[in-house]
Amino acid sequence: MSSSNQKPPSRNPDDYIIATLGSHSALQILKGARDEGMRNLTICKRGKERPYKSFPVADEIVLVDDWKEWDDDFEKKLMERNAILIPHGSFISYLGHERVKRMKAMYYGTKEILEWESDRSMERQWLEQSQLRLPRVFEKPEDIDRPVIIKFHGAGGGFGYFVVKSPEQFYEVKNRKYPDEHDFVIQEYIIGAPLYIHYFYSPLTKELEIMSMDKRYESNADSIGRIRAEDQLAANIHTSYTIVGNMPVVVRESLLPDLFEMGERVVEVSKSLCGKGLFGPFCLEAIITRKLEIFVFEISARIVAGTNPFIEGSPYTALKYREPMSTGRRLVRDIKEAIVAGRLEEVLG
Numbered sequence: 001m002s003s004s005n006q007k008p009p010s011r012n013p014d015d016y017i018i019a020t021l022g023s024h025s026a027l028q029i030l031k032g033a034r035d036e037g038m039r040n041l042t043i044c045k046r047g048k049e050r051p052y053k054s055f056p057v058a059d060e061i062v063l064v065d066d067w068k069e070w071d072d073d074f075e076k077k078l079m080e081r082n083a084i085l086i087p088h089g090s091f092i093s094y095l096g097h098e099r100v101k102r103m104k105a106m107y108y109g110t111k112e113i114l115e116w117e118s119d120r121s122m123e124r125q126w127l128e129q130s131q132l133r134l135p136r137v138f139e140k141p142e143d144i145d146r147p148v149i150i151k152f153h154g155a156g157g158g159f160g161y162f163v164v165k166s167p168e169q170f171y172e173v174k175n176r177k178y179p180d181e182h183d184f185v186i187q188e189y190i191i192g193a194p195l196y197i198h199y200f201y202s203p204l205t206k207e208l209e210i211m212s213m214d215k216r217y218e219s220n221a222d223s224i225g226r227i228r229a230e231d232q233l234a235a236n237i238h239t240s241y242t243i244v245g246n247m248p249v250v251v252r253e254s255l256l257p258d259l260f261e262m263g264e265r266v267v268e269v270s271k272s273l274c275g276k277g278l279f280g281p282f283c284l285e286a287i288i289t290r291k292l293e294i295f296v297f298e299i300s301a302r303i304v305a306g307t308n309p310f311i312e313g314s315p316y317t318a319l320k321y322r323e324p325m326s327t328g329r330r331l332v333r334d335i336k337e338a339i340v341a342g343r344l345e346e347v348l349g
């Protein structure tokens with residue numbers, strides 16, 4: 001923390017500034033800070049600042065020509081202003097895990113959990129321990145005996161994933177399109193409806209909340225159904241999952257008890273994995289089958305872009321809060337309450 005060791009951190013929210021990178025869910029986070037009466041700042045790559053100027057939610061826009069400018073000096077300036085950094089998907093991918101780990105500026109969330117989330121086998125161990133139902137993973141291509149989805153490591157937003165159903169098909173696509181990629185996972189393809197469940201866990205209230213849910217709008221997976229099967233074959237179209245946007249979902253109410261328990265188990269197990277465990281916003285990415293089995297294929301341990309349709313709150317937050325409550329606003333409220341209670345340390349990683 002930037003304040004000296006002798007002096008206890010200020011309990012006045014006005015002495016802090018909520019800061020994030022201009023991308024992903026920044027508009028929501030900045031608006032959340034506004035709504036909670038905290039000052040905010042966004043750090044943008046030059047040329048990408050238009051939305052942050054046009055939608056008037058940022059108090060301050062800091063421009064960088066390259067993310068490499070984010071060095072110790074840059075961070076020092078943020079620390080001098082008591083900036084509290086809010087990570088999101090692009091935050092980690094622009095700055096890199098190493099930079100984030102080394103960061104000395106105040107950072108909302110647990111940094112150690114990033115390792116558990118980004119390493120596929122550690123992530124699986126975490127989800128298995130949480131007793132979630134996971135898609136089967138195949139060790140080698142020769143074992144493929146049903147539809148599987150091939151995921152390359154670090155393929156942000158589903159880019160380059162493909163579906164095959166035999167070893168021959170796998171090698172045909174892999175060798176033709178991705179000859180130099182060797183880091184991938186072969187996962188059973190679950191036929192069902194995708195559902196991304198956005199949770200929030202506050203270390204202050206110790207309560208797990210369901211904030212909202214979404215499904216993704218993907219190119220070209222979401223457009224293939226508009227062409228006849230025959231035409232798809234004729235055009236030799238392969239399904240791809242590049243994310244274009246997100247759409248709100250409200251789930252059938254009878255599934256809610258299970259979804260709450262799943263989130264709770266994930267938080268509980270995380271406490272045994274690393275220091276403070278998982279807190280703040282996170283997302284379970286699931287597929288629900290026709291038998292209503294819930295398969296979880298991934299966890300995101302931070303705010304996801306799927307929360308963006310809910311800047312004015314979701315049906316779930318409308319039930320819980322008397323005011324519009326987005327995930328961005330909820331996390332700023334957690335920070336603000338922690339500051340006032342003299343418990344800021346508990347929400348910093």
Ligand code: ATP
Pocket residue numbers: 135149155156157158159161187188189190191194216218241285287297298300
């Ligand atoms: P992010 O890291 O941003 O979550 P990603 O690159 O990990 O994105 P995913 O969300 O894992 O991408 O998956 C991309 C698409 O593939 C989604 O439409 C998802 O529903 C689908 N998908 C992923 N795994 C499976 C699976 N095991 N069975 C069926 N569909 C799957």
